[in-house]
Amino acid sequence: MLMLNQTDLTPVSFILNGIPGLEDMHMWISFPFCSMYAVAVVGNCGLLYLIHYEDSLHRPMYYFLAMLSLTDLFICSSTIPKALCIFWFHFKEISFDGCLVQMFFIHTFTGMESGVLMLMALDRYIAICYPLRYSTILTNSVIAKAGLSTFLRGVFLIIPFTILTKCLPYCRGNIIPHTYCDHMSVAKLSCGNIKVNVIYCLTVALLIGGFDILCITISYTMILRAVVSLSSADALHKAFSTCTAHICAIVFSYSAAFFSFFSHRFGAHTIPPSCHIIVANIYLLLSPTMNPIVYGVKTKQIHNCVIRIPSGSKDIKFQSK
16 A cells, blocks of 8 residues: 655655566576676675785776776665565565665666776776876876765765655655666656656766766777787787776676666667566676676786685786786
């Protein structure tokens, strides 16, 4: 039953309905979700431990990777535990304030992930185009300020539409056909005018995603120009290989995000809602799951450190790729 405060039409709680149309398959769907979440938690915690433990990884590239791992942990942990509770125990209720908090964390840290990927692209640009000045440009202070700025950008851009969503009147029920509190899924339950929410949501997406993608594109354009001018085949291969893991991370992060964004706006009537929701969850799970695997396989220093951990050896320096 819908519970409302009589004074302001604010629901006491929402009901997260999981994946509509696939309720009978929730238990089966939960297994890949749980497996991916377990890999994400173990993999990213392992990377964070490794970067902290190994002195040879105390370099700008790995500090940015640590930021990415921490962000990925927050993203998947903001959504998947609640989704598993829905699938396994039918715990579908979430308080109104709890819904807003979840929405804030999801959008803040997805925005931060995009920003960290942009910072990592700039890191690769400086490493390849200005190798002799790399350590003097990217000092610990600069890295810390860049990470903090990326986090604060997400916080300050997400707070307004969290407030806008809180101030809406809700009289269209309290059932959200989703596994988590997505901004537009919540706003659509309002009987008020949500045009401001829609416009602000698109503006934030352009400010964060558009700016970051532009910076990544410019960075890799400059990298490509620098790499093409290299005469040595070995140097050419080394320059390309150092960017492989980061390019994979970009593909994992943005491919599902673009599909989810454009399908919601241009395929709302042709793509089943269950497909939208599954892709939205994959978007939040794919990067956290795959990034530790890709960096563990493609980055020689991390790969070697993982092999050395059982022997207890430490402080063996490797040359940066």
